[in-house]
Amino acid sequence: MTSQPNPEPHKGFGDLGERPWKAAGLPAHPGADPAAYGRSWETLANALSGFLDALAESVPGRETVEALAADLTTWSDKLKPLASPERDRVFGRRTDLHGRGQSMSPKLVVIRSDRDSVEGTVHFGSYFLGGNGAVHGGAIPLIFDEILGRLANSADRPPSRTAYLHTDFRSITPIGPDLSIRAWFVSEEGRKRILRATIHHGDTLCAEAEGLFVALRPGQP
Numbered sequence: 001m002t003s004q005p006n007p008e009p010h011k012g013f014g015d016l017g018e019r020p021w022k023a024a025g026l027p028a029h030p031g032a033d034p035a036a037y038g039r040s041w042e043t044l045a046n047a048l049s050g051f052l053d054a055l056a057e058s059v060p061g062r063e064t065v066e067a068l069a070a071d072l073t074t075w076s077d078k079l080k081p082l083a084s085p086e087r088d089r090v091f092g093r094r095t096d097l098h099g100r101g102q103s104m105s106p107k108l109v110v111i112r113s114d115r116d117s118v119e120g121t122v123h124f125g126s127y128f129l130g131g132n133g134a135v136h137g138g139a140i141p142l143i144f145d146e147i148l149g150r151l152a153n154s155a156d157r158p159p160s161r162t163a164y165l166h167t168d169f170r171s172i173t174p175i176g177p178d179l180s181i182r183a184w185f186v187s188e189e190g191r192k193r194i195l196r197a198t199i200h201h202g203d204t205l206c207a208e209a210e211g212l213f214v215a216l217r218p219g220q221p
């Protein structure tokens, strides 16, 4: 396959969240407009991830736990009246940001991308701990689905969904260091797109995956 490097790696890399609206001729939703929030949403997403890591690492006293629960409840109560339909939301839809402005999966920092491949780094904080310094076995397919799903839908391809995602755990994936992550197309035939990905810590292969992504037919959710 021929590939042209993308000079702005994470621009246009997997804007799955916006494509259905564009295809339907609807305007981009407000949450996708970087100008609406500037850097403030990125700051919030980083603060949220940092909070989850700090909570996972800490052993707070009872008073702190009670105060924290009260603060979080106050914020939930402030946000609930602002609930909006999916297509208007911001969380996870800022594809102009590394990490998409969300905290559900670890932040993927894209270093290079083209039509058929992407390379970057990923760092699993303590929030993603399984045990004994290793990332939880469910969090690894999560980042594979993120990178493969976004690549599968990149470069103006029609939207697709994951049909299968096979993960092999080759050695532990450590909590803490920056890890190298890579994904690439293996084949693209009709509606079926097969892609693979790897995560390395230095020279050590931590995990690898293969995913089948099937392009959606009109009307498929």
Ligand SMILES: CCCCCCCCCC(=O)SCCNC(=O)CCNC(=O)[C@H](O)C(C)(C)COP(=O)(O)OP(=O)(O)OC[C@H]1O[C@@H](n2cnc3c(N)ncnc32)[C@H](O)[C@@H]1OP(=O)(O)O
Binding pocket: 014, 015, 016, 017, 018, 092, 093, 095, 100, 145, 146, 147, 149, 150, 160, 161, 162, 163, 164, 191, 192, 212, 214, 215, 216, 217, 220
């Ligand atoms: C900004 C946001 C960025 C977000 C990034 C993250 C992206 C994450 C993407 C996802 O995670 S999507 C959520 C998880 N996936 C799902 O919920 C998908 C649920 N399943 C479905 O919706 C349907 O099963 C699917 C659309 C995948 C396929 O159903 P279809 O009825 O459209 O396809 P069909 O069954 O006709 O199969 C088409 C071809 O694929 C093949 N196929 C389908 N599923 C397969 C499977 N599991 N294994 C092997 N082959 C499979 C099937 O055999 C057939 O091959 P042939 O054309 O050669 O006959």
